[in-house]
Amino acid sequence: MTTRVALLASALAVAGCSAETKYVYPGDLASSNYIRRTRAAQEFAQRADPSDAEAGFPLLMDERISLRALGHMALRDLSDGEDFGYRADLEEGDRARVARRWQRWWSVSSRTGTGAGGER
Numbered sequence: 001m002t003t004r005v006a007l008l009a010s011a012l013a014v015a016g017c018s019a020e021t022k023y024v025y026p027g028d029l030a031s032s033n034y035i036r037r038t039r040a041a042q043e044f045a046q047r048a049d050p051s052d053a054e055a056g057f058p059l060l061m062d063e064r065i066s067l068r069a070l071g072h073m074a075l076r077d078l079s080d081g082e083d084f085g086y087r088a089d090l091e092e093g094d095r096a097r098v099a100r101r102w103q104r105w106w107s108v109s110s111r112t113g114t115g116a117g118g119e120r
Contacts, residue, residue, distance in 0.1 A: 005073040009042045026055035041067050045074040053078050053106055060086060060099040
C-alpha cells in the first residue's frame with residue numbers, strides 16, 4: 001500500500017469512520033451505510049490484493065468523493081500505476097466511462113496475465 005493510500009485511509013478513520021460498526025468484507029463495499037462502506041473500503045486498500053480488484057471498482061462511482069479517491073489510489077496501485085485518466089472529481093458520466101474502460105482492461109489483463117503492461 002502506498003503512503004498516499006495509507007494516509008487517506010488514516011484520515012477517514014480519524015474523521016470518525018472508525019466507529020465500532022460491524023461490517024462484512026467485501027460485501028459492504030456496496031453498503032448503503034457510509035460507515036460500513038468506509039470500513040470495507042479501508043480494508044480493500046489495506047489488503048492490496050489483486051484478487052479483490054473487481055470488488056473495488058464500484059468505489060470509483062461512490063457518492064462520496066473520499067471513497068472514490070481511496071478506491072482510485074488502491075486500484076491504481078494494484079494496476080501498477082494505470083488509471084486511464086480517472087479522477088475522483090470527474091463528472092459522473094466521465095467517471096463511469098473511465099471506470100468501465102479501466103475495469104475492462106483489468107479483466108482482460110488479469111485473464112491473459114499481461115498485467116499493467118497489457119494493451120489498452
